[in-house]
Amino acid sequence: MSANPAHSMPFARLVGVEITSATSEAIEGYLDVRDELCTTGGIIHGGAVMAFADAMGAVGAFVSLPEGAKGTTTIESKTNFLGAAKIGERVTAVAKPLSIGRRISVWQITMTRTDGKPVAVVTQTQLVL
Amino acid sequence: MTNRLPHDAQLTESLAWALNVSTGYIGVTMQVFDLLREQLGKTVPFANHVGVEIVEVGEGTATARLDEQPHTRNHIGSQHAGALFTLAEAASGGAMAGAFMPVLMQVRPVAAESTIRYSKIAKGPITARAKIGQQASGLLQEFEAQGKVRFPVEVSLADESGEEVGAMRVEWHVSKGR
Numbered sequence: 001m002s003a004n005p006a007h008s009m010p011f012a013r014l015v016g017v018e019i020t021s022a023t024s025e026a027i028e029g030y031l032d033v034r035d036e037l038c039t040t041g042g043i044i045h046g047g048a049v050m051a052f053a054d055a056m057g058a059v060g061a062f063v064s065l066p067e068g069a070k071g072t073t074t075i076e077s078k079t080n081f082l083g084a085a086k087i088g089e090r091v092t093a094v095a096k097p098l099s100i101g102r103r104i105s106v107w108q109i110t111m112t113r114t115d116g117k118p119v120a121v122v123t124q125t126q127l128v129l
Numbered sequence: 130m131t132n133r134l135p136h137d138a139q140l141t142e143s144l145a146w147a148l149n150v151s152t153g154y155i156g157v158t159m160q161v162f163d164l165l166r167e168q169l170g171k172t173v174p175f176a177n178h179v180g181v182e183i184v185e186v187g188e189g190t191a192t193a194r195l196d197e198q199p200h201t202r203n204h205i206g207s208q209h210a211g212a213l214f215t216l217a218e219a220a221s222g223g224a225m226a227g228a229f230m231p232v233l234m235q236v237r238p239v240a241a242e243s244t245i246r247y248s249k250i251a252k253g254p255i256t257a258r259a260k261i262g263q264q265a266s267g268l269l270q271e272f273e274a275q276g277k278v279r280f281p282v283e284v285s286l287a288d289e290s291g292e293e294v295g296a297m298r299v300e301w302h303v304s305k306g307r
Binding site for chain 1: 172175176179199200201211212219239246248
């Protein structure tokens with residue numbers, strides 16, 4: 001795994017996900033909103049929001065893998081879109097485990113703008129491979 | 130809010146013209162759906178960045194496709210969950226826009242909530258087929274009467290063999306534009 005674990009996923013690299021801290025208690029990261037991440041009107045696209053969250057959840061599941069497991073994959077993800085983030089703004093995210101089991105782990109990823117306003121909350125289930 | 134789709138200012142003059150001349154003749158209506166498909170394919174930068182292609186838009190239905198490319202993959206070499214979400218969201222938005230085509234210049238659509246399930250590792254080109262959860266005519270009636278309407282769009286994701294690899298449900302909130 002490279003210095004930025006999100007870079008092990010080509011799509012997360014395309015999106016530009018930066019992970020700043022990864023422990024079994026929490027994953028922290030950020031995404032700067034660029035033109036190509038937007039929908040119409042210069043605000044972040046829901047797909048970029050979800051891809052950011054998924055990278056965070058995947059890294060969280062990876063660092064929490066039981067011994068001998070090969071990897072992890074997302075099997076379900078729910079996104080509540082709570083507010084917009086515009087081009088030039090930074091969205092920060094924190095992923096925390098709600099449950100870590102031998103077969104699945106459940107994660108909640110909270111995303112906020114730097115002014116503290118919420119962007120999205122994502123709950124997802126990761127399967128141990 | 131996220132996930133706005135093209136409305137008023139974003140629509141080209143050609144689409145605006147086509148909407149104005151849509152008189153219900155099948156040929157004209159088909160042309161308008163084609164223009165809408167073209168427009169949707171151009172006006173969402175992130176969908177273009179990812180490589181999503183809008184294949185078809187109808188009255189409350191849409192189909193979109195995403196080829197597997199190096200940048201759409203995850204760490205296990207299949208299509209990334211976020212790329213598949215973006216594909217399904219594009220199809221969902223197309224179905225929504227197709228349902229509201231007669232009043233598209235007036236609507237402010239917002240995807241408030243999305244839940245996606247991944248049932249199989251997604252390899253190769255993936256096709257997303259979206260359909261609104263009720264008749265378009267009923268949605269339009271409620272929109273006209275209440276000024277807003279909420280409804281789900283169901284999306285099925287399938288690989289080239291036709292096997293479902295995932296499914297998404299998007300809750301759209303459509304209101305009259307300010």
